[in-house]
Amino acid sequence: MATIDVLIITYNESLNLPHCLRALRGWTSQVFVIDSGSTDGTQDIARSFGAQVVHHDWPGYAEQKNWGLDHLPFEADWILIVDADEVITDDVRKRLIEITSRPAGEVPENGFFINRLTYFMGRPIRHCGYFPSWNLRFFKRGRGRYEERAVHEHIIIDDPVGYVKEPMIHDDRRGLEHYVAKHNRYSTLEARTIYLEMTHSDSSTRSANVTRDIRRRRWLKRHVMPYAPFPGAWRFLFMYVLRLGVLDGRVGLEFCKFISMYDSLVSLKLRELRRLGRKRKQGEQVADGDVPARGLASAEGTDPVAPDSLQNQDPAPQPGPPTQMQPEVSPWTFKEKLGRAIWMLIGKPVFRMSFHNWYAFRASWLRLFGAKVGGGAAIRPTVNIEVPWMIQIEDDVTVGDYAILYSLGPIRIGKRSIISQYAHLCAGTHDYADHTFRLIRMPVTIGNDVWIGTDAFVGPGVTVGTLSVLGARSSSYKDLPERSVCVGNPAKPIKERVLR
DSSP states (O other): OOOEEEEEEESSOTTTHHHHHHTTTTTOSOEEEEESOOSSSHHHHHHHTTOEEEEOOOOOHHHHHHHHHHHSOOOSSEEEEOOTTEEOOHHHHHHHHHHHTSOGGGOOOSEEEEEEEEEETTEEEOSTTOSSOEEEEEEETTTOEEOSOSSSOOEEOOSOEEEEEEEEEEOOTTOHHHHHHHHHHHHHHHHHHHHHHHHOTTOGGGOOOOOHHHHHHHHHHHHTTTTOSSHHHHHHHIIIIITOGGGGHHHHHHHHHHHHHHHHHHHHHHHHHHHHHHHHHTTOOOOGGGSTTTTOOOTTSSOSSOHHHHHTSOOOOOOOOOOTTOOOBOOOOHHHHHHHHHIIIIIHHHHHHSOTTOHHHHHHHHHHTTOEEOTTOEEOTTOEESOGGGEEEOTTOEEOTTOEEEOSSOEEEOTTOEEOTTOEEEOEEEOTTSTTOOEEEOOEEEOTTOEEOTTOEEOTTOEEOTTOEEOTTOEESSOBOTTEEEEETTEEEEEEOOOO
């Protein structure tokens, strides 16, 4: 007698369900189909294959499956959960029968991850980071339960667990249009889930004993995706290059582009949620229409996350720039660390390799990394810029070769000013009275029409007044007055600057 009961949840799965049920016939005990109001004959197809159909209004993916686990009359020792667009192959069937051939008490594993081979546009995806793909779908009755997560939910189960290496097939026969619509819905749910995880450190959605790959993926989506520029591009490079998606041919290229588009949607919707969260925190009114995808149906019917329950949460804290003469210990935020890493790995090399008179390109490149650069700025390619988004360069500024803009704190350079070659504007220092030498970030301000001479140094917190000159190899540790020529170490005014 077979000792395997099956659970499937459905909504308008008439194209997929016959393939799924046909592969389960003859070796399983009971097949339960929980339907949430299909209108395409899904229920009749399920009954024609001998499945027991139960209607239950849609509460969400995890909630629907947990409702079935709690309320359906399972009798077998083992439960298999499959999606309607999945097919158990002969190899998987043999392996599951082999496992259940022994009494359940003699099997040490409480559950098994089953490998899955995904098809896209009729072709298998054997690389791209999508194969092998482990999904815990087979477990002893009463031992497994789904985590409370809106999308991409996984089963919580005690160790030990095993692995079925033979793959089942994942192939949604409803076509690319449905696939795109599903990814649009999934990206909304995932953005909301990530937002909850970012704003609630005790979120239960982090508690599942999932695989290392899944934990890493969720960590990246919480801590990297919200801050990374071009998240879709990074996902594409990871899948197509690092995970050898190129070996899947043309369909591999299209699949990597498709999944990278999904990550871009998640990032964009997450950014919108955080924006609306900040507005609510500041007491601003947020109209119902401003809620992202309000009322959007989930894949099976109803929106599983009430938008208002999410919008009232506090957003992630946003760091503010240091103020004049108020030293700030610099616990660099993750966003800042990530931005600096991207600038070091990509931004600086491209900036340095640009042709010597491509001033407009370098200005645009700096703006891409958050700098404020005015029109007509002439910045040489050998300039060393530490943190671009802390820099404000006004119109018609010139920054000479090998100048250092050490912008740990804000640096502002006024209109028509000249920063000569090898000059050093330093907006960061350390507290020598602290044994940890904590970092202090203080702004450097260069007024309009200023000339900082060759190899001159301007220290943290210093303001150089409008129309002043700091002579070559001079060093300024205190503010310099307007319209003065200053030289020495420390620099002192020696005469007034008079313009003809």
